[in-house]
Protein backbone atom coordinates (compact mmCIF):
# COMPACT_ATOMS: atom_id res chain seq x y z
CA UNK A 1 0.00 0.00 0.00
CA UNK A 2 1.24 3.44 -0.90
CA UNK A 3 1.41 5.73 2.11
CA UNK A 4 1.67 9.16 0.44
CA UNK A 5 -2.06 9.77 0.87
CA UNK A 6 -1.43 9.88 4.62
CA UNK A 7 0.94 12.84 4.38
CA UNK A 8 -0.76 16.06 5.50
CA UNK A 9 -1.16 18.54 2.69
CA UNK A 10 1.22 21.15 4.09
CA UNK A 11 3.96 18.57 4.55
CA UNK A 12 3.49 17.37 1.00
CA UNK A 13 3.72 20.93 -0.26
CA UNK A 14 6.86 21.65 1.76
CA UNK A 15 8.44 18.48 0.45
CA UNK A 16 7.67 19.47 -3.13
CA UNK A 17 9.54 22.73 -2.62
CA UNK A 18 12.41 20.90 -0.96
CA UNK A 19 11.91 22.73 2.30
CA UNK A 20 10.68 19.97 4.56
CA UNK A 21 11.48 20.85 8.12
CA UNK A 22 9.73 21.08 11.41
CA UNK A 23 7.99 24.32 12.24
CA UNK A 24 9.40 24.30 15.78
CA UNK A 25 6.46 26.09 17.40
CA UNK A 26 7.41 28.31 20.34
CA UNK A 27 4.88 27.25 22.94
CA UNK A 28 2.73 24.45 24.30
CA UNK A 29 -0.68 24.50 22.62
CA UNK A 30 -2.36 23.38 25.84
CA UNK A 31 -0.76 25.39 28.64
CA UNK A 32 1.25 28.02 26.75
CA UNK A 33 4.61 27.29 28.36
CA UNK A 34 7.67 28.31 26.29
CA UNK A 35 9.26 25.53 24.27
CA UNK A 36 12.55 26.86 22.82
CA UNK A 37 13.68 25.14 19.62
CA UNK A 38 17.16 24.56 20.99
CA UNK A 39 16.00 22.78 24.13
CA UNK A 40 14.44 19.39 24.66
CA UNK A 41 11.14 18.75 26.38
CA UNK A 42 8.72 19.41 23.53
CA UNK A 43 6.40 16.79 22.08
CA UNK A 44 4.79 16.89 18.64
CA UNK A 45 2.30 14.89 16.60
CA UNK A 46 2.59 14.29 12.86
CA UNK A 47 0.82 17.62 12.21
CA UNK A 48 3.26 19.38 14.52
CA UNK A 49 0.72 20.15 17.21
CA UNK A 50 3.17 20.92 20.01
CA UNK A 51 2.98 20.19 23.73
CA UNK A 52 5.24 20.36 26.74
CA UNK A 53 6.30 17.17 28.48
CA UNK A 54 3.80 17.64 31.32
CA UNK A 55 0.87 18.05 28.94
CA UNK A 56 2.02 15.17 26.71
CA UNK A 57 2.09 13.05 29.84
CA UNK A 58 -1.39 14.20 30.91
CA UNK A 59 -2.65 13.44 27.41
CA UNK A 60 -1.18 9.92 27.44
CA UNK A 61 1.09 10.91 24.50
CA UNK A 62 -2.02 11.26 22.31
CA UNK A 63 -2.68 14.52 20.43
CA UNK A 64 -6.14 15.87 21.39
CA UNK A 65 -6.33 17.75 18.08
CA UNK A 66 -5.80 14.91 15.62
CA UNK A 67 -5.64 11.78 17.75
CA UNK A 68 -2.08 11.06 16.63
CA UNK A 69 0.87 9.97 18.69
CA UNK A 70 2.95 12.63 20.47
CA UNK A 71 6.68 12.07 20.13
CA UNK A 72 9.79 13.75 21.43
CA UNK A 73 10.65 16.77 19.23
CA UNK A 74 14.31 16.91 18.28
CA UNK A 75 16.07 20.14 19.21
CA UNK A 76 17.40 22.52 16.53
CA UNK A 77 20.63 24.16 17.56
CA UNK A 78 23.46 26.50 16.54
CA UNK A 79 23.98 27.29 12.87
CA UNK A 80 21.01 25.19 11.84
CA UNK A 81 18.70 27.19 14.06
CA UNK A 82 20.10 30.43 12.57
CA UNK A 83 19.61 29.16 9.05
CA UNK A 84 16.17 27.71 9.73
CA UNK A 85 14.64 29.85 12.48
CA UNK A 86 11.93 28.45 14.67
CA UNK A 87 8.32 29.54 14.18
CA UNK A 88 7.24 32.55 16.20
CA UNK A 89 3.46 32.28 16.01
CA UNK A 90 2.17 31.10 19.36
CA UNK A 91 -0.46 28.40 19.23
CA UNK A 92 -1.81 28.55 22.74
CA UNK A 93 -5.44 29.66 22.68
CA UNK A 94 -6.54 31.52 25.76
Ligand SMILES: [Zn+2]
Pocket residue numbers: 028029030031032033051052053054055056
Ligand atom coordinates in the same frame (compact mmCIF):
# COMPACT_ATOMS: atom_id res chain seq x y z
ZN1 LIG B 1 1.83 22.26 28.28
Ligand SMILES: [Zn+2]
Pocket residue numbers: 045046047048049063064065066067068
Ligand atom coordinates in the same frame (compact mmCIF):
# COMPACT_ATOMS: atom_id res chain seq x y z
ZN1 LIG C 1 -2.12 16.66 16.27
